[in-house]
Amino acid sequence: MxxxxxxxxxxxxxxxxxxxxxxxxxxxxxxxxxxxxxxxxxxxxxxxxxxxxxxxxxxxxxxxxxxxxxxxxxxxxxxxxxxxxxxxxxxxxxxxxxxxxxxxxxxxxxxxxxxxxxxxxxxxxxxxxxxxxxxxxxxxxxxxxxxxxxxxxxxxxxxxxxxxxxxxxxxxxxxxxxxxxxxRRRWEAQSFEALGPLWQDLSAAMPNIDPDFTRPLRTTPTSCSNVG
Known part of the structure; x- marks a missing residue:
């Protein structure tokens, strides 16, 4: 047609x-x-x-x-x-x-x-x-x-x-x-890696520090507000 x-x-x-x-x-x-x-x-x-x-x-x-x-x-x-x-x-x-x-x-x-x-x-x-x-x-x-x-x-x-x-x-x-x-996930991973030396210093100064303290840092940045 x-x-x-x-x-x-x-x-x-x-x-x-x-x-x-x-x-x-x-x-x-x-x-x-x-x-x-x-x-x-x-x-x-x-x-x-x-x-x-x-x-x-x-x-x-x-x-x-x-x-x-x-x-x-x-x-x-x-x-x-x-x-x-x-x-x-x-x-x-x-x-x-x-x-x-x-x-x-x-x-x-x-x-x-x-x-x-x-x-x-x-x-x-x-x-x-x-x-x-x-x-x-x-x-x-x-x-x-x-x-x-x-x-x-x-x-x-x-x-x-x-x-x-x-x-x-x-x-x-x-x-x-x-x-x-x-x-964002790449930035989070790099930020957490950059915090590694700080955690080593904290654990060396306070051997009895609670290991659960680091768990929020392994999730999302919004969870970091629950730390402390």
Missing amino acids: PHVARLMSNCASLAAATAVLAVSFQLNLEPAEAQRRVRPRLVLFATSALGMTVLFTYEQMTHRSPQVYALYLLLFISYLGFAIVDFLVQAVSQSRSTRRSSVRIGLRMAAAGCAFTLVYAVYKLTVLISLGLGFHLVSDHSGCSSLVSTPCVFSVTSPALAALLICVGRTLTAVVYPVSQAR
């Missing part, structure tokens, strides 16, 4: 936006509340994808009717805009409340990706208005020769940057946290 890649690409974009929302809810809400919020969004996604498929098929049967394509775009933009704004609000609010710098930076990167997605949605809305009024100001079916030329910068570059920023932002914490923990 001609131009079926457009339908697959648009449905994949909606699926990705839904997945990002679901992951965000699971990370930041209680399981029951997260499921309650994800369920209606899954229904909206399935309804939008089904409607887009029906309209796309009818559009091909009617030789790419501009009116049918406008309805197709309306479904696509409506759900995409809803999902992105929903995630943008979450990302901004969470970035203000989190205390971990990697999470804050990652959420801000994801919010920047949402901004690029909104640029793409505005471009699609312009195409929709152009088709609805019959002006044909934007040729949405033309091929792209450059990623910085119009309209490719809006139709291809913006969503690509959005996907990159959102993916990197949401995975940044998962990558940075193990690295920071490994560096």
Whole structure:
């Protein structure tokens, strides 16, 4: 079927936006509340994808009717805009409340990706208005020769940057946290080794010192507050 890649690409974009929302809810809400919020969004996604498929098929049967394509775009933009704004609000609010710098930076990167997605949605809305009024100001079916030329910068570059920023932002914490923990354990081991001569002096000066005194030093730095 001609131009079926457009339908697959648009449905994949909606699926990705839904997945990002679901992951965000699971990370930041209680399981029951997260499921309650994800369920209606899954229904909206399935309804939008089904409607887009029906309209796309009818559009091909009617030789790419501009009116049918406008309805197709309306479904696509409506759900995409809803999902992105929903995630943008979450990302901004969470970035203000989190205390971990990697999470804050990652959420801000994801919010920047949402901004690029909104640029793409505005471009699609312009195409929709152009088709609805019959002006044909934007040729949405033309091929792209450059990623910085119009309209490719809006139709291809913006969503690509959005996907990159959102993916990197949401995975940044998962990558940075193990690295920071490994560096912390290395620092702890070096610190404990540096305390070896001090312990030798203490044990030489006080042979009857309690051996349990050193146990907190072998666990975590927070446990050292229990010493003494």
